[in-house]
Amino acid sequence: MKSGAQILIEGLKEQGVDIIFGYPGGVVLPIYDELYDADIRHILVRHEQAAIHAADGYARASGKTGVCLATSGPGACNLVTGLATAYMDSIPVVAITGQVPTSLLGNDAFQESDITGITMPVTKHNYLVQDARDLKRIIREAFYIAGTGRKGPVLIDIPKDVSTAMVPDTDGPDDQPRLRGYKPRCQGHSRMIQRAVDLLLQAKRPIIYAGGGVILSDASTELVTLAERLCMPVTTTLMGLGCIPTDHPLNLGMLGMHGTEYANYAITESDLLFSIGVRFDDRVTGKIEAFAPQAKVIHIDIDPAEIGKNKQPDVPIVGDAKSVLTDIIKKIPESCPHPEWSETVAGWKKNHPLRYNSDGKLYPQFVIKTLAKILADKGVIVSEVGQNQMWTAQWFKFTRPRQWISSGGLGTMGYGFPASMGAHFACPDQPVVVLAGDGSFQMNIQELGTVAQYNIPVKVIVLNNQFLGMVRQWQQLFYEHRYSYTELPEVHFERIAKAYGIEGATVTRASDVEAAIRTALLHPGPYVLDIRVEREENVFPMVPAGANISEMIVGHHTEHEEG
Amino acid sequence: MTAHIFSVLVEDSPGVLSRVTGLFSRRGFNIESLAVGHCEQPDTSRITIVVTGNDVQIEQVKKQLNKLIEVIKVLDVSEYEHVERELALIKIRAEPGTARSEIMQIAGIFRAKIIDVGLDTLVVEVTGDSGKITAIEDLLKPYGILELVRTGKIALQRGSALVSSGK
Numbered sequence: 001m002k003s004g005a006q007i008l009i010e011g012l013k014e015q016g017v018d019i020i021f022g023y024p025g026g027v028v029l030p031i032y033d034e035l036y037d038a039d040i041r042h043i044l045v046r047h048e049q050a051a052i053h054a055a056d057g058y059a060r061a062s063g064k065t066g067v068c069l070a071t072s073g074p075g076a077c078n079l080v081t082g083l084a085t086a087y088m089d090s091i092p093v094v095a096i097t098g099q100v101p102t103s104l105l106g107n108d109a110f111q112e113s114d115i116t117g118i119t120m121p122v123t124k125h126n127y128l129v130q131d132a133r134d135l136k137r138i139i140r141e142a143f144y145i146a147g148t149g150r151k152g153p154v155l156i157d158i159p160k161d162v163s164t165a166m167v168p169d170t171d172g173p174d175d176q177p178r179l180r181g182y183k184p185r186c187q188g189h190s191r192m193i194q195r196a197v198d199l200l201l202q203a204k205r206p207i208i209y210a211g212g213g214v215i216l217s218d219a220s221t222e223l224v225t226l227a228e229r230l231c232m233p234v235t236t237t238l239m240g241l242g243c244i245p246t247d248h249p250l251n252l253g254m255l256g257m258h259g260t261e262y263a264n265y266a267i268t269e270s271d272l273l274f275s276i277g278v279r280f281d282d283r284v285t286g287k288i289e290a291f292a293p294q295a296k297v298i299h300i301d302i303d304p305a306e307i308g309k310n311k312q313p314d315v316p317i318v319g320d321a322k323s324v325l326t327d328i329i330k331k332i333p334e335s336c337p338h339p340e341w342s343e344t345v346a347g348w349k350k351n352h353p354l355r356y357n358s359d360g361k362l363y364p365q366f367v368i369k370t371l372a373k374i375l376a377d378k379g380v381i382v383s384e385v386g387q388n389q390m391w392t393a394q395w396f397k398f399t400r401p402r403q404w405i406s407s408g409g410l411g412t413m414g415y416g417f418p419a420s421m422g423a424h425f426a427c428p429d430q431p432v433v434v435l436a437g438d439g440s441f442q443m444n445i446q447e448l449g450t451v452a453q454y455n456i457p458v459k460v461i462v463l464n465n466q467f468l469g470m471v472r473q474w475q476q477l478f479y480e481h482r483y484s485y486t487e488l489p490e491v492h493f494e495r496i497a498k499a500y501g502i503e504g505a506t507v508t509r510a511s512d513v514e515a516a517i518r519t520a521l522l523h524p525g526p527y528v529l530d531i532r533v534e535r536e537e538n539v540f541p542m543v544p545a546g547a548n549i550s551e552m553i554v555g556h557h558t559e560h561e562e563g
Numbered sequence: 564m565t566a567h568i569f570s571v572l573v574e575d576s577p578g579v580l581s582r583v584t585g586l587f588s589r590r591g592f593n594i595e596s597l598a599v600g601h602c603e604q605p606d607t608s609r610i611t612i613v614v615t616g617n618d619v620q621i622e623q624v625k626k627q628l629n630k631l632i633e634v635i636k637v638l639d640v641s642e643y644e645h646v647e648r649e650l651a652l653i654k655i656r657a658e659p660g661t662a663r664s665e666i667m668q669i670a671g672i673f674r675a676k677i678i679d680v681g682l683d684t685l686v687v688e689v690t691g692d693s694g695k696i697t698a699i700e701d702l703l704k705p706y707g708i709l710e711l712v713r714t715g716k717i718a719l720q721r722g723s724a725l726v727s728s729g730k
């Protein structure tokens with residue numbers, strides 16, 4: 001006989017889980033008691049939201065499924081934002097929550113909340129376990145669902161009496177996943193693949209539009225191979241950054257609202273849009289009718305519901321990006337250059353680079369450029385949300401997939417810092433750096449307690465502009481400079497860090513940036529670097545919401561080009 | 564905008580109905596009628612949902628339903644030759660006398676059944692497609708309909724085709 005809690009822990013180990021992020025409470029006491037001497041590491045966070053973001057960061061950096069644990073009621077409710085964040089970006093997470101005993105369910109018992117009801121729209125699936133004998137099967141199903149097909153978060157709600165119940169330890173047919181309605185499809189349809197190949201070989205101005213699906217599918221190598229073979233420029237979404245190195249000659253960087261001018265021009269002029277693991281998000285397409293208006297569209301996506309949701313493709317291919325790209329590559333043995341198109345694209349790239357001012361002031365873009373120079377091909381880069389996120393996306397030089405961790409679909413402020421803790425445990429040998437705004441950092445700043453307690457050596461660089469910068473930018477551009485409730489008072493992040501026993505520094509001059517970053521990176525533990533950047537710098541280029549993506553506001557920057 | 568009849572085979576588990584209906588409200592699809600019950604397979608229910616929308620919306624409904632883990636199979640029955648039925652119970656004011664016999668005549672024409680007779684009321688049970696039920700409702704209205712309840716539509720494909728398991 002075994003207790004439900006024992007079955008849970010063994011089930012997690014069977015799935016290869018070696019770390020979970022959590023926060024205890026009454027109804028999870030039996031599970032915590034089991035964890036006390038289990039060989040699974042548990043990181044005690046300071047807020048359940050951080051537990052799920054950390055599990056999510058772990059998943060993004062490692063490709064494995066992240067796990068978090070919370071108590072019922074308030075603990076479970078604190079996971080909701082994190083579930084929605086993971087759901088929007090298709091990140092595999094298993095969240096375990098405690099629940100009041102089955103006899104009290106529906107009774108408005110102390111710390112009861114209907115968490116399966118609450119999280120239905122933000123999970124791929126969820127379970128309320130009513131019988132400890134179902135637990136083994138449910139854990140297997142949960143991990144299978146979270147980590148296959150279009151990945152996503154799964155929640156398992158476990159009433160206290162299910163954790164304590166003693167049940168026979170079986171491993172029979174009833175303990176195997178039983179998922180009649182879930183059969184993710186991997187292989188692309190061969191006729192569609194042939195049609196895609198035909199279009200690819202005919203195209204004169206082809207472009208690849210690659211996204212998060214390429215990262216999730218571990219298909220970066222295939223993507224770069226195909227792009228090189230067909231001499232096709234590649235632009236990626238925010239979620240696709242890293243699937244081709246920033247410095248690769250075919251890479252056009254990010255497209256969309258804050259994409260590069262040349263990526264948006266190339267999309268607009270292309271005659272074939274080869275879309276891989278992307279969902280035609282409105283931040284990317286702007287006005288959808290004007291998005292790649294001359295192009296035939298091929299769309300590879302593992303989720304049939306994404307195909308035709310926003311843009312009707314000429315060739316729909318449902319399948320895993322890696323599998324489909326492999327099939328396509330086999331059918332394109334020779335290289336197939338497009339000299340004219342390559343020249344046009346190169347011209348845009350040369351004439352419309354990303355820019356910022358070079359008047360000696362401390363600009364956030366300079367901080368990121370400097371960080372990129374120092375890290376070279378090392379590092380996992382995590383962003384918060386807002387201008388800091390866009391500048392990092394534009395100016396960091398990514399060299400590999402899973403190097404970039406950012407909340408794209410939900411845009412969750414407060415995501416980055418906790419996610420960086422997970423990234424560290426996924427990649428303990430890599431420096432992990434968070435680029436934060438002062439607003440976002442303060443949304444989960446309490447995790448300084450966690451990084452101090454476990455000496456998690458993440459480096460937080462606060463691009464401190466004393467504004468909710470991204471919102472301020474919109475107010476400046478579209479609301480006549482009326483900065484309604486977006487100014488933040490000065491905060492001394494270095495002093496806050498020190499109160500937690502964490503090292504830190506404050507930088508106010510551009511000339512000190514490089515040395516400060518080097519010091520932070522050399523420091524063996526966590527570090528907070530408060531960099532006081534130009535307060536009203538804007539992110540450009542910018543496509544106003546709902547406009548045509550070739551109509552960008554480019555700003556008035558003078559010198560300092562990328563490179 | 565046309566009405567579509569989805570026949571959805573689902574795991575017979577608690578919460579499955581709210582997953583399905585939640586999906587409709589969340590994505591802004593309107594449910595016109597809904598009928599749920601056990602079906603020929605064990606541990607399986609069939610939900611019949613009538614929804615109106617344009618082609619793109621209907622395609623999304625179908626794909627989104629298919630994404631639910633507990634949904635085993637989705638079929639747009641209205642795309643095929645099919646039979647469909649609804650059932651209505653209608654309580655009508657029917658004083659003994661001419662009214663009562665007229666009502667019974669109407670019921671006869673519609674092959675409806677009188678399933679309850681009160682001192683001054685009758686309950687009529689009628690099955691058929693929506694048109695037939697609306698027609699009898701219209702005819703009975705002048706006598707004074709006190710209460711009316713209609714089930715959601717249910718439907719099956721004609722012939723030997725089945726909405727079998729497997730997506």
Ligand SMILES: Cc1cc2nc3c(=O)[nH]c(=O)nc-3n(C[C@H](O)[C@H](O)[C@H](O)COP(=O)(O)OP(=O)(O)OC[C@H]3O[C@@H](n4cnc5c(N)ncnc54)[C@H](O)[C@@H]3O)c2cc1C
Binds near residue numbers: 255
């Ligand atoms: C302030 C802010 C500004 C932003 N500005 C921009 C911007 O300028 N440009 C930009 O690009 N984004 C921007 N974003 C991000 C944007 O909101 C979306 O998150 C992002 O564009 C979506 O990326 P994606 O299309 O790659 O899809 P993802 O959300 O990454 O989805 C992945 C897609 O791939 C599919 N998929 C999953 N697994 C596989 C597989 N194995 N094989 C094949 N397909 C698979 C999924 O079904 C899904 O359709 C911004 C976000 C914020 C918060």
Ligand SMILES: Cc1ncc(C[n+]2csc(CCOP(=O)(O)OP(=O)(O)O)c2C)c(N)n1
Binds near residue numbers: 386387413438467468
């Ligand atoms: C939880 C949450 N609340 C509100 C927003 C809306 N929002 C998007 S960007 C932004 C400002 C971010 O400010 P800061 O973190 O200081 O970063 P900056 O833009 O200045 O780099 C806000 C409020 C959000 N994305 N997330």
